[in-house]
Amino acid sequence: MHDRPALKPITIIIAPDSFKGSLSAAEAATAMAEGTRDAGLALGRPDLRLTLCPMADGGEGxxxxxxxxxxxxxxxxxxxxxxxxxxxxxxxxxxxxxxxxxxxxxxxxxxxxxxxxxxxxxxxxxxxxxxxxxxxxxxxxxxxxxxxxxxxxxxxxxxxxxxxxxxxxxxxxxxxxxxxxxxxxxxxxxxxxxxxxxxxxxxxxxxxxxxxxxxxxxxxxxxxxxxxxxxxxxxxxxxxxxxxxxxxxxxxxxxxxxxxxxxxxxxxxxxxxxxxxxxxxxxxLVADAVGLADTMARADLVLTGEGSFDSQSLGGKVAVAVARLAPTGCPVVVIAGRVALSAADTAASGVSAAFSIAGGPATLDDLKAHAAERVRETTAHVVALFLHALPRS
Structure with missing residues (x-):
């Protein structure tokens, strides 16, 4: 009988902005962490190392x-x-x-x-x-x-x-x-x-x-x-x-x-x-104040998010700021209430991919009312894909 080889520790940084009108940045980070753990447990990786770093863009929160x-x-x-x-x-x-x-x-x-x-x-x-x-x-x-x-x-x-x-x-x-x-x-x-x-x-x-x-x-x-x-x-x-x-x-x-x-x-x-x-x-300013670059230095995956990932995000909002500070080669995934950027524009911003929490037709009121649950579930899908893509050895 051979011992199972030790798995490489996986470090995941969770640094979202608030989802305006529904989740504070801290609440969004907590929902993402829960979704990450859900995926880890389902795929036999309960050892994922998570660091939560709620963000903001200088306004409310x-x-x-x-x-x-x-x-x-x-x-x-x-x-x-x-x-x-x-x-x-x-x-x-x-x-x-x-x-x-x-x-x-x-x-x-x-x-x-x-x-x-x-x-x-x-x-x-x-x-x-x-x-x-x-x-x-x-x-x-x-x-x-x-x-x-x-x-x-x-x-x-x-x-x-x-x-x-x-x-x-x-x-x-x-x-x-x-x-x-x-x-x-x-x-x-x-x-x-x-x-x-x-x-x-x-x-x-x-x-x-x-x-x-x-x-x-x-x-x-x-x-x-x-x-x-x-x-x-x-x-x-x-x-x-x-x-x-x-x-x-x-x-x-x-x-x-x-x-x-x-x-x-x-x-x-x-x-x-x-x-x-x-x-x-x-x-x-927020990234500097919380030492985000140092926090992400050894990340294997970075999760960020905001209410709407759109053209305004490209002007220095949280998601793009996080992506610019991430280590070279580290995937950065945005989870948002609404994704209005093309895959090409998303990639050009430094973000690897963006996913909306709207799994199907839904009103804005419905998305807001169930935001935490939807963020958790969307995150679980993203992290499951990431874990499946890891080398098997």
Whole structure:
């Protein structure tokens, strides 16, 4: 009788984004892990090594995704929402206390002001500045700022004001907060700025490449989502253009031509020139923060996923970001609610293959209601195929 040869350990990394409206990234990762184990048990491979690394693209869910990998419990503090009303918001710090994490929507997100009539000219980012001030007081060396889901169009002036900056009109009077005051700004006073605001490293996660102004700018494209009517859009766009002119005169940096400056109501317009912030794709920031490249270094298979794998995925969303960091030769498979890319486009993105959880005709409501079950079953099929393709010896 001969002993059965030992099987080579198989390492599988599971790094999905959330399935918007149905599963958080952590829930999606758990469903994928269950499907992976199902396939392993069915094929006599209960020894599969799984590492779960829930991901995000810098928008909703980013705080939870990064904090989970850091092993950090988010903290809560009193701040204000986009309309200046008191609210509590979360933030996180890394285990060594050197890196702070802010999900801006925790304070100035659209859901926080959904109970009030839209005030697109009044809404600002002051509450985000209070969160940043708290991290600076805690002596962090780096701030990761995720700006998706903003309810404001203030060019980041509220955040700067929360850190002590002041904005004046031509007569030397303080301008009104929010987008309404942007068109009146003639000078910026940074003498009261938090002393550590320009000492730390700022990395700002953006998920769009829109310019600051114009028909594709912050006000025109995203303003209506925040309740802006045509007259509001015109005023906000003019205000952002004026802010850019003031910043150019004071710093020499032209934010009008900067891709991504229109993200989150134009927040990069002041953060980049005045705080020397670096703009990075949200998925890249998250991948760096959780050490995804190192985690995947010895992977035999990488599973990722998102609600819809489509043309927007090619612009730096999670699935493609994961694929770009995977080891050479390691297959990367996307499991999604909807797959709208051809096999050729999928391969060109670095993804090996993509599978939809819709096994047959189904409504969106049905897919959402049974998302975890469908993700688990689809994953089991994918992993079974992978295991069958392994060398038999």
């Amino acid at each position: 980013t705080l939870d995704a990064i904090a989970a990998v850091w092993g950090a419990l988010p903290r809560t503090m009193l701040t204000v929402d986009a309309l200046g009303r008191s609210r509590r918001a979360r933030y996180a710090t890394s285990a060594d206390g050197r890196t702070g994490l802010i999900e801006a929507a925790e304070s100035n997100g659209l859901p926080m002001v959904a109970d009030a009539p839209p005030q697109p000219q009044r809404a600002d980012t002051f509450g985000v500045g209070l969160l940043a001030r708290e991290l600076l007081d805690q002596q962090v060396d780096e701030i990761l700022l995720c700006v998706g889901g903003s309810a404001s169009t203030d060019g980041g002036t509220g955040l700067l004001a929360g850190l002590g900056a002041r904005f004046f009109d031509a007569a030397g009077a303080p301008v009104a907060p929010g987008g309404a005051g942007l068109v009146q700004i003639a000078s910026i006073d940074l003498t009261g700025l938090h002393p550590r605001a320009r000492e730390v490293s700022w990395r700002v996660a953006v998920d769009v490449n829109n310019p600051l102004c114009g028909p594709n700018g912050a006000a025109a494209v995203f303003g209506p989502q925040k309740g802006a009517q045509p007259n509001d859009v015109a005023l906000l766009d003019a205000g952002l253009a004026n802010l850019a002119a003031v910043v150019l005169a004071e710093t020499g940096e032209n934010m009008l031509d900067r891709p991504g400056a229109g993200a989150a109501g134009g927040m990069p317009a002041t953060l980049v020139p005045l705080l020397r912030a670096e703009l990075v794709p949200g998925s890249t």
